[in-house]
Amino acid sequence: MTERIQNFLASRRHDGPCLVVDLDVVRENYNAFAKALPDTRVFYAVKANPEPKVLKLLADLGSCFDTASVVEIKLALEAGATADRISFGNTIKKERDIATARALGVDLYAVDCKEEVEKIARVAPGARVFARILCDGSGAEWPLSRKFGCVPEMAIDVLEHAHRLGLVAHGVSFHVGSQQRDPAMWDGALASAAMIFHTLADRGIQLAMVNLGGGFPTRYLKEIPGVESYGSAIFNALRKHFGNQLPETIIEPGRGMVGNAGIIRSEVVLISKKSDAEDDARWVYLDIGKFGGLAETMDEAIRYPIKTARDGSAMVPCVLAGPTCDSADVLYEKDPYFLPVSLEIGDLVLIEATGAYTTTYSAVAFNGFPPLETIVI
Numbered sequence: 559m560t561e562r563i564q565n566f567l568a569s570r571r572h573d574g575p576c577l578v579v580d581l582d583v584v585r586e587n588y589n590a591f592a593k594a595l596p597d598t599r600v601f602y603a604v605k606a607n608p609e610p611k612v613l614k615l616l617a618d619l620g621s622c623f624d625t626a627s628v629v630e631i632k633l634a635l636e637a638g639a640t641a642d643r644i645s646f647g648n649t650i651k652k653e654r655d656i657a658t659a660r661a662l663g664v665d666l667y668a669v670d671c672k673e674e675v676e677k678i679a680r681v682a683p684g685a686r687v688f689a690r691i692l693c694d695g696s697g698a699e700w701p702l703s704r705k706f707g708c709v710p711e712m713a714i715d716v717l718e719h720a721h722r723l724g725l726v727a728h729g730v731s732f733h734v735g736s737q738q739r740d741p742a743m744w745d746g747a748l749a750s751a752a753m754i755f756h757t758l759a760d761r762g763i764q765l766a767m768v769n770l771g772g773g774f775p776t777r778y779l780k781e782i783p784g785v786e787s788y789g790s791a792i793f794n795a796l797r798k799h800f801g802n803q804l805p806e807t808i809i810e811p812g813r814g815m816v817g818n819a820g821i822i823r824s825e826v827v828l829i830s831k832k833s834d835a836e837d838d839a840r841w842v843y844l845d846i847g848k849f850g851g852l853a854e855t856m857d858e859a860i861r862y863p864i865k866t867a868r869d870g871s872a873m874v875p876c877v878l879a880g881p882t883c884d885s886a887d888v889l890y891e892k893d894p895y896f897l898p899v900s901l902e903i904g905d906l907v908l909i910e911a912t913g914a915y916t917t918t919y920s921a922v923a924f925n926g927f928p929p930l931e932t933i934v935i
């Protein structure tokens with residue numbers, strides 16, 4: 559935890575759970591990406607944390623923005639980004655939202671099928687499009703499944719179709735899966751991207767850009783490679799597959815930009831057991847759960863570091879759960895979480911590395927619990 563967050567929390571009475579985001583950490587992350595991938599433009603994935611102050615800082619630092627909806631496009635514009643720094647990166651868009659984006663000046667769109675290309679050709683003639691290809695997501699702790707992208711062979715047809723309809727076939731994109739702990743995972747996708755570039759060049763269509771997506775991890779409990787390892791693995795893969803004709807590249811970090819910049823403070827509401835049996839599991843209930851912002855504990859995928867004032871005393875395995883009346887609101891049970899045996903009801907705990915994918919996932923008022931409060935410092 560940073561000293562700034564520590565000082566801020568020390569001065570604040572705990573009422574409900576809150577997320578505190580330190581802008582200094584976001585700035586350091588942005589600079590680290592810029593240094594590790596010096597020839598690559600950064601398009602911050604707005605969905606990871608769309609707090610206006612975070613977006614403003616990134617806009618001031620020169621970042622571009624990857625958006626998924628008209629609301630996110632407007633947030634990026636309000637933060638000071640011009641429309642030429644915004645990409646509409648969702649492959650699933652309503653035609654009227656594309657028209658609105660176009661009216662706002664956005665000129666860069668993701669597609670993964672001919673049907674989506676046709677919508678764009680109708681309401682945003684002449685726009686630039688890039689085709690998203692499928693990635694298997696292995697090595698990622700929050701894989702993105704088969705919902706987005708098409709096979710590389712189909713991406714060729716999709717881009718050719720776009721070209722025929724008067725759009726600019728601009729490039730190829732992929733996402734290797736979120737919290738990707740293996741920098742080598744970009745290699746296979748870049749091999750496919752190069753194949754698409756070469757095939758289309760033979761048909762007289764010159765692509766320009768490869769969108770390397772997000773996936774850059776943040777530090778939870780396990781060690782992760784540094785951002786420079788990702789930079790060099792990606793650079794080497796680009797050289798291997800594109801030789802001397804390197805394409806223009808962009809990255810879309812979300813988690814890696816803001817994850818470690820935030821900490822949630824939460825309170826222990828209850829500690830109990832289900833029977834008097836000696837070996838019965840101890841249940842610890844916090845005032846935040848799956849519906850309060852910790853949605854990524856789904857299937858126990860993301861395991862957050864949790865700090866308490868009693869760390870150092872003996873640790874015991876606990877089932878960790880949220881406060882709501884939905885039985886799905888259990889964070890860690892299959893793989894119990896070790897917490898101090900001396901932990902007491904009313905203790906405050908710090909849930910670290912929660913700057914990404916927390917506030918935006920929190921329910922508005924399920925069971926009357928308010929959405930997660932965010933304070934940006």
Ligand SMILES: *Cc1c(COP(=O)(O)O)cnc(C)c1O
Binds near residue numbers: 605773
């Ligand atoms: C969510 C998303 C990202 C960000 O992914 P991270 O793993 O958080 O870096 C990037 N690009 C697209 C298209 C996304 O949907």
